[in-house]
Amino acid sequence: MSLSSKKSWVIGFAAALLTTSPVLALQAAPASTVSYIHAGRLLADPATGRVTERQTLVIENGRVREIVDGFVGEGHVVDLSNQFVLPGMIDSHVHITNQQGEGNRVARFTNTAADSAVQGAAYALVTLKAGFTTVADLGGSSDAVVALRNGIAAGKIPGPRLLVSAGTVTPHGGHGDANGVSSAMVPVLRTNGVCSGADECRRAVRERVRSGADIIKITATGGVLSDTGAGLGQQFSDEELAAIVETAHFMGRTVTAHAHGTDGINSFLRAGGDSIEHGTFLDDELIRIFKGNNGWLVPTLLAGDYVAREAARPGTFFTPNQRQKSLEAGPQMLDMARRAHRAGVQIAFGTDSGVSPHGENAKEFALLVQAGLTPLQAVQAATVNAATHFKLQNEIGRLTPGYAADIVAVSGNPLDDVTTLEKVGFVMKGGVVYLQE
Numbered sequence: 001m002s003l004s005s006k007k008s009w010v011i012g013f014a015a016a017l018l019t020t021s022p023v024l025a026l027q028a029a030p031a032s033t034v035s036y037i038h039a040g041r042l043l044a045d046p047a048t049g050r051v052t053e054r055q056t057l058v059i060e061n062g063r064v065r066e067i068v069d070g071f072v073g074e075g076h077v078v079d080l081s082n083q084f085v086l087p088g089m090i091d092s093h094v095h096i097t098n099q100q101g102e103g104n105r106v107a108r109f110t111n112t113a114a115d116s117a118v119q120g121a122a123y124a125l126v127t128l129k130a131g132f133t134t135v136a137d138l139g140g141s142s143d144a145v146v147a148l149r150n151g152i153a154a155g156k157i158p159g160p161r162l163l164v165s166a167g168t169v170t171p172h173g174g175h176g177d178a179n180g181v182s183s184a185m186v187p188v189l190r191t192n193g194v195c196s197g198a199d200e201c202r203r204a205v206r207e208r209v210r211s212g213a214d215i216i217k218i219t220a221t222g223g224v225l226s227d228t229g230a231g232l233g234q235q236f237s238d239e240e241l242a243a244i245v246e247t248a249h250f251m252g253r254t255v256t257a258h259a260h261g262t263d264g265i266n267s268f269l270r271a272g273g274d275s276i277e278h279g280t281f282l283d284d285e286l287i288r289i290f291k292g293n294n295g296w297l298v299p300t301l302l303a304g305d306y307v308a309r310e311a312a313r314p315g316t317f318f319t320p321n322q323r324q325k326s327l328e329a330g331p332q333m334l335d336m337a338r339r340a341h342r343a344g345v346q347i348a349f350g351t352d353s354g355v356s357p358h359g360e361n362a363k364e365f366a367l368l369v370q371a372g373l374t375p376l377q378a379v380q381a382a383t384v385n386a387a388t389h390f391k392l393q394n395e396i397g398r399l400t401p402g403y404a405a406d407i408v409a410v411s412g413n414p415l416d417d418v419t420t421l422e423k424v425g426f427v428m429k430g431g432v433v434y435l436q437e
Contacts, residue, residue: 035059035431036073037407039085043415044399046087046383049376051415057085059405062431066401078433080409080426086379087399088133088406088429089421090386091361092298093277095354096120096127096148096162097140100310116144124148124159126359129435131424133406134161134386134396136350138256138277142166142211149212158434161406163390165217167193168258169204169244171235198243201236205247215390216248220257220273221264234264241271254391256298262286269293275389277350280304282336287343296346296389297337301367302360303352304333337371347373348389349382365418375418405431 037057044052044067056072058065071081097120111119120140127135137145145164151157172194195204208216220241221234236244248255249272257268260280268276269289275296276282282290282297290297308331310316341347351364368378387397396404407428412420427435 033060033076033431034065034073035076035078035405037078037085037428038071038073038081039083039409040081041084041413042067042399043084043086043379046376046380046398049415051084054081055085057399057405057407059428059431062405064399064401064403064405067399078426078428078436083409083411083426084413084420085399085407085409085426086414087383087397088404088408088427089131089362089382090349090390090397091127091132091135091160091351091353091382092348092386092389093138093300093350093352094127094135094358094361095140095352096123096135096137096358097144097354099123099354099358100356113141113143113147116141117147120144120148121151121157121159123354123358124152124157124162127353127361128158128160128429129424129427130359130361131408131421131427132160132361133404133408133427133429134163134390134392136163136165136215136390138165138215138217138258139168140164140166142208142213146212160429161396161404163214164212165215165256166208166211166213168217168219169193169195169201169208170219171240172196195240198239201240202243202247205244205253206251209251209253213253216244216253216255217277218244218255218257218268220259220268221261233261234267236264236267238267238271241267241273245271245273256296269295275348277352278303278333279340280332280336282340284339284343287340287345290340290345291343294346296348296385297340298348298350298389299333299337299340299368299371300350300352300364301333301337301371302364303355304331305367306356334367334371337368341372341377346385346389347381348386349378350386360422362419362422362424365414365421369418375415378418379414379421404429 039055042052042055054070056068097116146166149162149164152159152162192207193204195201205216220236245255254274256275256277257273258277259265260278262281262283265276265286277298278300279297351361353361365378384397387393396406405428408424409426410420410424414420425437
């Protein structure tokens with residue numbers, strides 16, 4: 001191959017990569033086909049809570065073209081005249097390439113990134129068919145989740161729109177390090193997101209961006225399911241946290257922190273962090289800081305409920321370290337969310353699915369209602385709130401002209417009984433129908 005031919009090949013290959021992996025890219029629109037969706041009841045904008053009846057959504061090029069009164073249109077008509085229609089749901093925290101269960105620890109040694117991507121494709125389809133048209137993977141293997149994100153965005157793989165952290169930034173010995181394995185295996189399993197010291201943590205953030213991260217996810221405290229007895233408190237120093245947040249913001253990324261203990265939450269928020277995942281031991285002082293920073297809380301109540309039940313089960317597959325921390329943290333999360341909501345903290349819907357089974361994401365709604373949210377507020381958390389949390393409020397979360405045609409339908413009224421969202425009968429993402437029962 002001549003030098004000029006090699007140059008042309010490299011330029012062409014680079015151009016192909018750029019077109020398939022834009023930051024926060026929406027899935028490519030399908031062919032130009034006009035569809036008419038007849039909605040018996042329609043919650044087009046959850047922010048208003050207004051439900052209208054006998055509406056037609058006109059869909060073109062993967063987006064909502066207009067909404068008109070009555071049932072109109074010919075050709076490709078979708079009859080949801082007996083259904084309650086609302087925007088596709090958004091889960092702000094999943095682990096799309098794995099799921100807790102027996103044999104999970106062995107899979108760390110046997111699965112390749114390709115295995116994880118294939119497994120993730122299966123979980124992505126299950127999640128999409130559960131009505132979740134956008135999700136954020138926080139912590140999966142960078143090669144696997146980036147490939148999966150790009151494949152979905154290119155229309156090659158069915159799945160929800162996927163935002164990724166492309167791994168995790170975590171301290172040596174912290175929640176995201178290679179814990180619970182022999183020292184000989186640590187260099188094999190440890191990622192380049194593990195760091196100590198401010199400069200090294202800046203590097204780890206930049207590595208995540210280089211790997212294709214849309215969001216930076218860090219472990220500001222210990223975690224429940226890491227097989228170590230390091231507790232649930234702060235694990236990064238204040239200097240390291242400041243370096244991480246500053247670097248991420250320099251590179252145009254928001255930063256979210258896995259955080260349970262009050263010390264870690266406090267230090268992360270004071271460093272300028274954008275959102276907290278879990279927030280288990282959030283106290284009144286931290287709630288005041290949260291509101292002052294205009295930060296987001298993703299309470300992941302389903303994960304807390306699941307680990308508490310699993311840890312109490314005779315014959316649990318949890319290790320002693322995991323069981324002890326599950327029993328400590330899990331039962332605290334519902335009350336934490338209740339106090340945060342009562343104080344007016346911004347809540348975005350997130351489940352930590354992969355801890356609990358994929359496809360059961362909508363069980364989070366009932367837990368949010370138990371925490372004091374109304375059914376409408378729970379729906380808002382999974383639509384307009386989550387869209388704003390991801391800075392996609394002009395693209396998704398509503399059904400209004402120009403927005404992505406991400407649409408779900410259920411037979412009951414979720415504003416009366418939010419558990420109806422656990423069984424969706426219709427799913428459209430980007431104008432493409434993936435489920436119609």
